[in-house]
Amino acid sequence: MGYKVVVAGATGNVGREMLNILAEREFPVDEIAVLASRRSLGTEVSFGDKTLTTQDIDAFDFTGWDIALFAIGSDATKKYAPIAAKAGCVVIDNSSHYRYDPDVPLVVPEVNADAVLGYTKKNIIANPNCSTAQMVVALKPLHDRARIKRVVVSTYQSVSGAGKEGIDELWDQTKSIYNPTDDKPAKKFTKQIAFNVIPHIDVFMEDGSTKEEWKMVAETKKILDRSIKLTATCVRVPVFVGHSEAINIEFEEFLDEDEARDILREAPGILVVDKREDGGYVTPVECVGDFATFISRIRQDSTIENGLNIWCVSDNLRKGAALNAVQIAEVLGQKALKKG
Numbered sequence: 001m002g003y004k005v006v007v008a009g010a011t012g013n014v015g016r017e018m019l020n021i022l023a024e025r026e027f028p029v030d031e032i033a034v035l036a037s038r039r040s041l042g043t044e045v046s047f048g049d050k051t052l053t054t055q056d057i058d059a060f061d062f063t064g065w066d067i068a069l070f071a072i073g074s075d076a077t078k079k080y081a082p083i084a085a086k087a088g089c090v091v092i093d094n095s096s097h098y099r100y101d102p103d104v105p106l107v108v109p110e111v112n113a114d115a116v117l118g119y120t121k122k123n124i125i126a127n128p129n130c131s132t133a134q135m136v137v138a139l140k141p142l143h144d145r146a147r148i149k150r151v152v153v154s155t156y157q158s159v160s161g162a163g164k165e166g167i168d169e170l171w172d173q174t175k176s177i178y179n180p181t182d183d184k185p186a187k188k189f190t191k192q193i194a195f196n197v198i199p200h201i202d203v204f205m206e207d208g209s210t211k212e213e214w215k216m217v218a219e220t221k222k223i224l225d226r227s228i229k230l231t232a233t234c235v236r237v238p239v240f241v242g243h244s245e246a247i248n249i250e251f252e253e254f255l256d257e258d259e260a261r262d263i264l265r266e267a268p269g270i271l272v273v274d275k276r277e278d279g280g281y282v283t284p285v286e287c288v289g290d291f292a293t294f295i296s297r298i299r300q301d302s303t304i305e306n307g308l309n310i311w312c313v314s315d316n317l318r319k320g321a322a323l324n325a326v327q328i329a330e331v332l333g334q335k336a337l338k339k340g
């Protein structure tokens, strides 16, 4: 006997990827329902070799469904997640709405799989921000060996992190640059994104950081270790899919770059591609459609006592969202629901 699974936001970037990953990983699905807003009622989406028709979330009865994978944004999550949870369906949510709620576990299975069991308080589990997810997968095995004191991270985040509208804006604006009569001013982003980079993701906070940067700090503490200090600069770049991060790590103990490379090679969810030659590293276009978090450019930072630099790349729609959500569902199944 398998699970009755709901995918909410099935017409979006993350929702479509969730359906692909459920099929690819052969998640034991007995029955599946795909939901979106009333706008998309009747839209067809693919699930393996099947075509499914989207239903309106507003009219959907979650009673009797086991797991709902949500990718519908914070406002809609706030409205619909409690309804699903109250009906006995465990919600695995991709929005930021529940991430900082002490009664909701925030889970990256390679890092804190056991935290899933905390779902019983609200029947909800949160998925982290895309930039945090891939980073903590890389940090965890290094932290276990040498205790991380401080992290300085700069992100290079693709436009798909801003949903369907983000992808459309980069595509249309890129074309319009060659056709001046077809001006496409910034709408989703705050400045031109085509052939540009924007050091601003999500809203500004009082201290001058952005909410995206704050999320990386708060989520790393909740998932990995509250004692880790982290400072981030989050930047949007004109890449369609795949987030990259330059991560500088300061440890309590010395960690040699060769040992770090060996540790990362053995770590779950990670693929090391690190040759000190032309092209001996991974770029975002190469990670699209892959499950792994790729690590390259592993090298000592000799400006501090126990420092290391790494380059971390992953498909933000997969490890940063859909894959992580499906992995959570797998762990939930193994540890708690026990069907399939």
Ligand SMILES: NC(=O)c1ccc[n+]([C@@H]2O[C@H](COP(=O)([O-])OP(=O)(O)OC[C@H]3O[C@@H](n4cnc5c(N)ncnc54)[C@H](OP(=O)(O)O)[C@@H]3O)[C@@H](O)[C@H]2O)c1
Pocket (backbone or CB within 6 Å): 008, 009, 010, 011, 012, 013, 014, 015, 035, 036, 037, 038, 039, 040, 041, 057, 070, 071, 072, 073, 074, 076, 094, 095, 096, 128, 129, 130, 160, 161, 162, 163, 164, 165, 316, 317, 320, 321
């Ligand atoms: N993209 C990423 O890298 C990433 C990573 C981590 C987390 N997330 C989070 O995942 C969520 C979805 O992101 P996305 O990139 O997939 O966005 P998207 O491509 O814009 O898709 C949004 C989806 O949500 C649905 N939706 C919007 N408002 C709704 C409502 N009121 N009721 C029901 N459904 C509604 C849309 O349905 P319609 O077609 O009916 O509009 C669509 O299916 C967001 O919370 C985002 O922050 C995204």
